Amino acid sequence: MAEPANPDAGVGGLVRVRVDLGYDGTDFAGWARQPDQRTVQGVLEDVVRRHPPGAGAPRSLVVAGRTDAGVHARGQVAHLDTPPLPTEDRPPLADLDRLRGRWNRMLPRDVRVHRLSVAPDGFDARFSALRRRYSYRVADPLALADPLRRRDTLWHARALDVDGMSRAALALLGEHDFAAFCRRREGATTVRTLIRLDWSRDSDGVAVATIEADAFCHNMVRALMGALLAVGDGRRDQGWPAEVLTAATRLPDVHVVAAHGLSLDEVTYPDVDALAVRAEQTRRLRRLTR
Amino acid sequence: MAEPANPDAGVGGLVRVRVDLGYDGTDFAGWARQPDQRTVQGVLEDVVRRHPPGAGAPRSLVVAGRTDAGVHARGQVAHLDTPPLPTEDRPPLADLDRLRGRWNRMLPRDVRVHRLSVAPDGFDARFSALRRRYSYRVADPLALADPLRRRDTLWHARALDVDGMSRAALALLGEHDFAAFCRRREGATTVRTLIRLDWSRDSDGVAVATIEADAFCHNMVRALMGALLAVGDGRRDQGWPAEVLTAATRLPDVHVVAAHGLSLDEVTYPDVDALAVRAEQTRRLRRLTR
Secondary structure, eight states: OOOOSOGGGOGGGOEEEEEEEEEOGGGSSOSSOOTTSOOHHHHHHHHHHHSOSSSSOOOOOEESOOOOTTOEEEEEEEEEEEOOOOTTTSOTTTTHHHHHHHHHHHSOTTEEEEEEEEOOTTOOTTTTOOEEEEEEEEEOTTSOOOGGGGGGOEEOSSOOOHHHHHHHHHTTOEEEEOGGGSOOOTTOOOEEEEEEEEEEEOTTOOEEEEEEESOOOTTHHHHHHHHHHHHHTTSSOTTHHHHHHHHOSOOTTSOOOOGGGEEEEEEEOOOGGGHHHHHHHHHHHHHHTO | OOOOSOGGGOGGGOEEEEEEEEEOGGGSSOSSOOTTSOOHHHHHHHHHHHSOSSSSOOOOOEESOOOOTTOEEEEEEEEEEEOOOOTTTSOTTTTHHHHHHHHHHHSOTTEEEEEEEEOOTTOOTTTTOOEEEEEEEEEOTTSOOOGGGGGGOEEOSSOOOHHHHHHHHHTTOEEEEOGGGSOOOTTOOOEEEEEEEEEEEOTTOOEEEEEEESOOOTTHHHHHHHHHHHHHTTSSOTTHHHHHHHHOSOOTTSOOOOGGGEEEEEEEOOOGGGHHHHHHHHHHHHHHTO
């Protein structure tokens, strides 16, 4: 047997493969496999099972961000663990780029695998991620409503004050309990570190929010967007999102905006040396806080 | 009766309304109305007929660029002539922006009207246009194939030399007989002035061509793209597109590329004073050369 490229990957000398991908979430019931639903994980695992990277069936995909129905991804990251082939047959993970081509030819056009690579030691798509970055696109009356972008852009009937939304967002930055913006899950922490949240207009005048955090709890990005849009179109004043945050319980008047404006654009991982340490830290933290 | 805002518009004191619009061409059989086909003109005229800008039915839409099936538009321009209402009822063209809102609520989401305005004297969407600018998007293996942009981006299997394509295009600039790149139409001139044709990569690495001319004959943009892609991926050398141009007859080995990478991005008109002169020049020129 070949030496496993990733000794941390688990039992049986499995090799861990990192999968970088993007998808148009419009026609998917989200990332996570569900019976009788078209999901990104389901579509991708069907192709992986027919063309596995190694000998034998790989395990389930583990993903950095479990996107909801209708949410898109430009920079999603997943991993899978697979038994390698014996070296005497061919290299353990022969020509991952050719395999990627084969997968893309079999995949529907609303999913693309951008890259396949052998993951470095200690890499875990979910637990070693340092940060997730999302964008949210809104075309208001000041922007060009481009029909070609209607699947990833919310059309908002009232004009938005983009600078006002960025100023209102400043009070949300840093480590806070985001319970007011999260769907409650028994026993799970809602403390997160919001690293970046600001708005700008692109060349079509479309208002684009950039949102980055160590991680997000469920509905958090879309609830933050709902609170800021209320500021941007004048229904609420600039201090309101910070008041909501302080309330620390889920408020019914925070609107969770439509999924289709949202895209997971980037997942950031630490340098190779720090990977295993980061994954262990994250796992321990989640255990402690449950 | 109110004074017609545009005395050049034709008989009966009609008012000419300029319509700026965009569409996702994917599900349309092109711009021009055809029986039993879903066309942009057909969809738009149905809404215009139900909510005309003035009293009575407006005439047919006249468009700057009659796009083919599958071709998109971000900056299409059309006009329509409509009888105004008597001023004693309400202003002749009351609140065109509200009318635009109503049209957009009735239109399918793959067409958006960006602006309605009373056209200046002498304006003709087709004949007074000075220039049409198109873009063509190609994602090669060096680019990120974003599933969200699959409807307006050609996925090309071979890597492209973008600078090489721009250099090859230099020899095509200026006034030439583009017969080699045009579908023949009996009696019509194929002499056009190519003002701009160059390539660059956007932030995703997608190769984007910008093509501008006084006007284009049928298939011309897509045939030019086919010739340049052959240079870009190494099937032809840089001098080949200029040789094709010189041949001056339609060559079977010039590939007309797929429609869905193409979008009409902008139509440029002269200043108000020069409008009528330009329209008359164009009409005369087309008459002379037929």
